[in-house]
Amino acid sequence: MNPEQILFILFGAVALIGAIAVISFRHPIYSALSLIVTFFAQAGLFVLLGAHFVAAAQVIVYAGAIMVLFLFVIMLLNLGTLSVKGMMSGKLKGLAIILGILFAAEGIYIAVNALNDTAVASAEPTTAAVTTTTYDIGELLFSKYLLPFEVTSLILLAALIGVIVLVKREGQEEN
Amino acid sequence: MALEYYLVLSALLFTTGVIGVLIRRNAIIIFMCIELMLNAANLAFVAISRSLGEATGQVFVFFVMTVAAAEVAIGLAIIVSVFKHQQTINVDEVNSLKG
Amino acid sequence: MSKELIVVLLVAPLVGFLINGLFGKWLKGSEKLSGWIGTLVVLVSLVCSIIVFASLHGGAAPFDETLYEWITGEGFAFNIGFHVDALTAVMLLVITGVGFLIHVYSIGYMHGDEGYTRYFAYLNLFVFAMLILVLGNNYLMMFVGWEGVGLCSYLLIGFWYDKQSATDAGKKAFIVNRIGDFGFLLGMFTLFAAFGTLDFGTMFDAAEADNFQKVFGASTLVIATLLLFVGAIGKSAQIPLYVWLPDAMEGPTPVSALIHAATMVTAGVYMIARSAVLYEIAHTGQVVAWIGVLTAFFAATIALTQNDIKRILAYSTVSQLGYMFVGVGVGAYASGVFHLVTHAFFKGLMFLTAGSVMHAMANELDMRKMGGLKSKMPITHLTFLVGALAIAGFPFLSGFWSKDEILHSAWGSNPLIYGIGLVTAFLTAFYMFRLIFVTFYGESRVEPEVASHLHESPPVMWVPLAILAIPSALIGLLLGWGGHESWFHEFTKNVFPEAHHDASGNVLVFMAISSVVGLAGIAFAWRRYSKRAPSDEPTGTFHGLLANKYYVDEVYNALIVQPVKNGSHFLLWKLVDNGVIDGIVNGVAALIRFIGGLLRRLQTGLVQAYIISMVLGIVLFLAYYLFFT
């Protein structure tokens, strides 16, 4: 086993355990923390894949912003009388897990077999750890994907306005 | 590391997210599970990007993150509003649209 | 005569309408301003009309131009276009001339009314619509104007909308007119089907072409002209659709003068005169003439027993319109239009005078409560006398000339029509002077309270009266001297097809007979009414029949209104609407409700249940994709 494999197993295991913990913990705050762990493990996987920028962005965006927001809301609602309920009732749960297993099986099948005859599989396998620099991504973003990039700014703007409208209290004066 | 391992991991993470969405009652956790699914997709993107030796997949991850951020902001705002009105965020209790 | 001139002529009243209509609220503070704006724009039109008339009289060619295409489509095109010839010019002068004077008169008459600006807005709009009616160079334009004046008529009859009788009268006028307009529309469709166009010029040329008869046959034109005439019956209040006009007197008196005496009601006459070519080919003039003469007689008999000044004038208008139809029906188009012109002046004058009386009498209309007004209102009396003499055919006054021409032509066409017309002339003189004697002469029966402030009308009202009185008296002499060789006939000779029958007999004989009949009527009225008022109760069956207007309204009510009402109520509402339509609607709803009830069970309100079905779908689809393709 080379270091990369060891690290993959380590990060992968942490990610998976974290993910399962997310859906298992009763209290949302533990779920959120588990999710943060998963995200960190994924950031590690990204580093393994040579995607340093994505790894950093993963931590900044998910761990640094999105999850803080989650915690924030959990705490905010926790102040009230939030009845913490766990799982759904039996039948639905069983059906969900069966479906999930089928779904996973199919996903794994695709991952192992179905990609054989696609461009991904025929691409020259890269053995050396190729590092994608921020520069590369920036270049793509501002040339080939300029329009989508600009559109994302619109999405963010729309979200911004939407949130303001949603949380603004009735009749609240601007000040 | 072969691509398959990453893709299998991605599939497993995604499935975990799907199951979480299906079995949890708390809207916030359901939301987290959605994030989990998005992240699983991101993992697949980056892995394939690496396999193809180009950065396009990572650019897509960037877009996914943007959408996720917007979605979380809106979603949480909705959850807060729902909580204000209904005093609960358990999805089985928020069923005014029940036929 | 330029395009610009016509446009200014046409648009000026529209501008007035827009100003008064849109900014009336701000003008309300100074109602004088609003009235003068409305009047000035009509003055602009009048000046333009005079220029148009002068240039046509000076020998200019008729104007016919298309301004722009209105509706175009596969194989048809309707244009906004104008046609100005002698007939149009005459109509323009009548509309804008009488219209202008009535506007002036209205400034005084409507003084202090709540809806002052609204009134002038409607009046301007009416002038605009009427101008479109006479200026258009195709039937569609004419129809636009036709409907426009109908609308204004409705609005103005129901002007005092807080008065139940006024709104009822407005609705009655509108609905009755609708029947006529329906005929007009059908006539238009028929013409379009036959000619593929509605342009006067093109259509008349095609109709006169020899091969038209071969292609379509005369029956098409017979149907078309009769249908058009149905429109004219409605608009010009002929039998059987005349019932709306007497009720229309609920509107302000100047409106009665302008719309329901001088201009709008003559639209039917104008239309037939305009379509003279078609009527000549279709030989449907006889129908027109018979309807006309019967209406004339019928209305005149009713007028004999009425006591309401304006109603007498209204029936008189119906009767005189009948004369005009006799004129255009027997092919004497110029005579018919000539009578239209003279009638516009003297009937307008009489209505305004009646308004003046009303004004002085605190809106009293029943002439049994008047009497001896001559001394209190000398100008009003004098002008009314002029009008009455004119309509009665007093020698050398205007009615004498125009009516005489029509009767003369009728003799040439059908002596029976002539005979009835002559009797009607006698009746006309009788009831008019009955009105005069009862109102202005004899003992005063005015109630003391009213009598105390009985007064002559203000100058802004009597000056138009005086001005109108002059043409009422003299226009016949000026235009009609010389019978069929008169100035008027010369001026309009290019417009109408040549009369195909010769007026037989000596003109002077006819004149003498008419004069004698008219004078006899006057004398008879003098003998009967100069000293005493009409009795309150009808004497005798026939009198009662007349006083109740032959029970026509009642008959219509029983024969048409009630059946329609009942039919609507029981058949359409109860059966069709409640049973069939509601049944379908409710049935569809019930069906959907049933299906929805079944589908409702899927709608658990639980998000996860929905997502599970989604995931199930994905799993199945993936399975199919992976293992079966």
Next chain:
Amino acid sequence: MENMPLLVLILSSVVKILIIVHMLIIGVMVMIWAERRVSGWMQDRLGPNRVGPQGLLQPIADGLKFMFKEDLIPNHVDKPLYVLAPAMLLVPALVTVAVVPFGSSITLFGYEIPLHIADINIGILYILAITSLGVYGVVLGAWASNNKYSLLGGLRSSAQMISYELTLGLGIIGILMLTGNTLSLRTIAIEQGAYPWQWNFLIHFPAFLAFTTAMYAETNRLPFDLAEAEQELVAGYHTEYSSMKFAMFFMAEYMNMIVGSAVTVTLFLGGWHFFGLENVGGPVWSGLISFGIFFVKTAIFLFVFIWVRWTLPRFRYDQLMNFGWKFLLPVALTSIVVTGTLWIMTGSRLIVGIGNVVAAFIVVSIVAGLLVMNKAPEPAIQDDDSRFAPTALDAIE
């Protein structure tokens, strides 16, 4: 680095990590002492002067006291998170320093050893990422304490940190635009040059101010210590903590200060450069001298930290948010636009520097003008004190 045997690489890294971590911990102690002495000096009093010469051993005494105190865990807390929280605050503060270059390089035993722990090409992103994690310690500690004041303090703190993080990140963009195509902190330090007028703080002066201010806010220190405003919230998110756990919160704060100062020095103040002094001497001495220069710069900056603390009063909460969103953020954004535009147009650092200052001035004037024009009337003071009663929504607004 590539030409180094793995053993040497690992060995040198371990040594560097040990040195840096210990320097940090000692630095914290010195800072605690310095803060108390400096504040004493500023307030014309003595400060601690009993333990050791000039009271220098006071922090050690304090540390001993912390260690020997009972490690109290209140009953009502959420135990795992309560224990975890101080560590989650301390760890990010420690690992941030990994990418900070604290000197040029030193040659020992024939190997040239760069004076930093890791030079990764996303150094700045790394710092931003790790810094953004600090908030978890605060939030979790606050929540786990199961105490109203703690929670309010935590919510305030997290809202504040998220808000000012934006400015922190945006303030750096201008530098990145003018510095090659890398995010490595070492490259940024090297490219600034030896002389103060070449350093970034002159070229990006408004961004420098915004960045520094935001960093103060990130460390939750006066004038931004709303999260632990004693008068309102007792001690904020660490009200329920005592003994070593409290000490860890305490250490994290000072460590954050030190690391923040180091990062600022690297980004804006030329790193280890000072008039070419860093090149004097041989390969060993120059390395040490550069380290010394870096150390002194950081120390001066730390002094400013203390200076500010005892100079400015605390903000009110709405003032804090207004300041962050309406002044710092626009200034940082403007800085990006102006820097980019002028750099493309002229390519002159001088013009970029002047343009930045002018633009920032204009923006601040506009914002201030708008605020003055739209100023809502001061709310009338109510008789009951409900206005001051803390609610959750107040905390985040």
